[in-house]
Amino acid sequence: KIYDIDVFDTPSTTISALNNAGLIVICYMSVGSYEDWRPDVRQFPKSVRSKPLYKIWKGEWWLDVRQIATLGPIMKARMVLAVQKGFDGVEGDNVDGYTNDSGFLLNADDQVAYNRWLADTAHSLGLLVGLKNTMTLASQLFAWYDFALLEQCVYCTSCDSAKPFLNANLAVF
Numbered sequence: 001k002i003y004d005i006d007v008f009d010t011p012s013t014t015i016s017a018l019n020n021a022g023l024i025v026i027c028y029m030s031v032g033s034y035e036d037w038r039p040d041v042r043q044f045p046k047s048v049r050s051k052p053l054y055k056i057w058k059g060e061w062w063l064d065v066r067q068i069a070t071l072g073p074i075m076k077a078r079m080v081l082a083v084q085k086g087f088d089g090v091e092g093d094n095v096d097g098y099t100n101d102s103g104f105l106l107n108a109d110d111q112v113a114y115n116r117w118l119a120d121t122a123h124s125l126g127l128l129v130g131l132k133n134t135m136t137l138a139s140q141l142f143a144w145y146d147f148a149l150l151e152q153c154v155y156c157t158s159c160d161s162a163k164p165f166l167n168a169n170l171a172v173f
Helices: 012-020 068-085 108-124 135-144 159-167
Strands: 002-006 024-030 033-035 049-052 060-063 089-093 128-132 147-149
Touching (some): 002 012, 108 128, 108 135, 128 135, 135 147, 147 159
Parallel strands (some): 002 024, 089 128
Antiparallel strands (some): 033 060, 049 060
């Protein structure tokens, strides 16, 4: 059984209690967007932020994932926080900027490079890592990830996009 809860909003005591109950605890963190309510907002220079994520998400902007040299230390610090709090893994949100009107000229290769960097970094810290929603790149990324997480795949009729994970006997949630 797996719990997926916010890296910043969840205290270590909650994570410890879930682990002690035999559960795997994965943390949510946005790795493709800047959220203006997070404690590390001052780490993000304006040069990596562009258009608002969606009209419904106030205070959230797309990140330029091509700038791994700038974003890397910020995202690694978030993963280190996850380790310190006792999380077993991470699932990074908003790793599909190349398919959206992000304000940056991102392409699939840019996204693949960033997503692979994220997975490699998580694994180097001993964390499981899940690919969330970017199933258009599943065939290029499943080898780097431990599981996939799809939101609304039934509604969007896109559940078949996770076949590379299923064919590799990797979990899909």
